[in-house]
Amino acid sequence: MSNFAKRLILTLVCVPLVIFSFFWPSDSHIIIILLFGILVPILGSYEINSLIIHKGIKIRKFYLPVINFSIYVFAYFYANNIFNIQKFKPLWIVFSLCVVVVFSSIYARDIFAKNLTKSFEKMSNTLFGILYIGIPSFLLPFIFNVSLNPQNPAPIFYNIESKGTLTGSFLAVYFIVVVWSNDIFAYIFGMNFGRKNIIGLTASPNKSWAGYIGAYFSTFVFVFIFYFLFNKFLGLPVWLYFVFPAVSGFLTPIGDLAESVFKRSANVKDSGDIIMGRGGILDSVDTILYVYPIYFLLVQLYFAFSKL
Numbered sequence: 001m002s003n004f005a006k007r008l009i010l011t012l013v014c015v016p017l018v019i020f021s022f023f024w025p026s027d028s029h030i031i032i033i034l035l036f037g038i039l040v041p042i043l044g045s046y047e048i049n050s051l052i053i054h055k056g057i058k059i060r061k062f063y064l065p066v067i068n069f070s071i072y073v074f075a076y077f078y079a080n081n082i083f084n085i086q087k088f089k090p091l092w093i094v095f096s097l098c099v100v101v102v103f104s105s106i107y108a109r110d111i112f113a114k115n116l117t118k119s120f121e122k123m124s125n126t127l128f129g130i131l132y133i134g135i136p137s138f139l140l141p142f143i144f145n146v147s148l149n150p151q152n153p154a155p156i157f158y159n160i161e162s163k164g165t166l167t168g169s170f171l172a173v174y175f176i177v178v179v180w181s182n183d184i185f186a187y188i189f190g191m192n193f194g195r196k197n198i199i200g201l202t203a204s205p206n207k208s209w210a211g212y213i214g215a216y217f218s219t220f221v222f223v224f225i226f227y228f229l230f231n232k233f234l235g236l237p238v239w240l241y242f243v244f245p246a247v248s249g250f251l252t253p254i255g256d257l258a259e260s261v262f263k264r265s266a267n268v269k270d271s272g273d274i275i276m277g278r279g280g281i282l283d284s285v286d287t288i289l290y291v292y293p294i295y296f297l298l299v300q301l302y303f304a305f306s307k308l
Contacts, residue, residue, distance in 0.1 A: 037076060040289075041068035041137045043281045048129045051266040057121050060109075064129045067102055071130075072137040074098075079141035102130075136292045143168050143175075143296060174226065175295055178245050179287055181222040182215045182252045189214025204260040207253070216249040244298060248291050255290025259283065 045065040052059055074095060077085050106126050110119035190211025220242060227241045259282055263271060271280035282289075 036140060037069070037072045037137065039281055040285055041065065041072045041133055044068075044133050044285065044289075045129055047271040047280045047282050048125070048133070048262075051262055051268065051271065052121075052125045054266040054268055055121075057118050057125065059122055059125065064126060064133075067130060068134045068137055070098075071134045072140070075138045076141040103127075132289060136289045139293060139296045143171050143299070170230070171299060174241075174244075175292065177222055177226055178219055178248055179252060179291055182219045182245075182249065183256070183287055184215075185218040186211040186215035186253070186256075189218070204257055207257070212253060215252075219245045219249060240302070244295060247294065247298070251291050251294060252287045255287040258290060259286035 042065045045068045046061065049059060049061050049064055053061075077083065106123055110116065110122060190206075190208045193208075193210035193214065223241050223245050227238060231238070231241075259271070262282075263269065271282040
């Protein structure tokens, strides 16, 4: 089976499954959140460790997965007020102290090391792993609690009752549609029309202008369909749907290329082999990890200015 066929099967199965989980009249989307919390912080961190080890740098394999998973668990508990945790006001102080402990342990790990030759690389790679995976994992649970309706602080997509209520699940589905459609069309246009490669891309020399341009404009088609189907429930201005695609169209390829740099520096083709036709976890969520914090920022800016 060709790589394209494997990617096509994976896309046809997984994309609808993920998206429809947000529409189903239950809390089934929580399964997706929990799966993300397990797969990305743990397995994604493990893949980063594997790349580091492949470069000849010895590190503790359990350290980064434990840190990033703990970050996600804290955010999930706080965002969903599990065990009434939000009433504990000094919680952010405790979290800040935990951050200090984590970073101190990273530095202390090599202070007493006998061989300091690779100490800088070890600390840098661990810190990078926390930033690359930990920050998006931390922000993810909070997007589902977003609403413009103060009477309905954490609604789910199927429970829309009035126009103007921007739900967290809608924001999540919209984000997935934009990022994945860009990724899919970049591959399709690049494979079929990519005769002129982008000069200077050492990390991914097969990237073409056709793939980049085709993906950028095709994403707007998907967004327009999304607007046509769902804006009757939300009543949002049309321009709002196209701001993020305009921004992410430039940023999504950077996330993909950044992960290619990681793999090239470690001299490997894929970050792993867990996903058919895609490689590892990071090969599938590289653009999501890079673009999501920016998307979250845009959402917060919209809320801030809409209340002025």
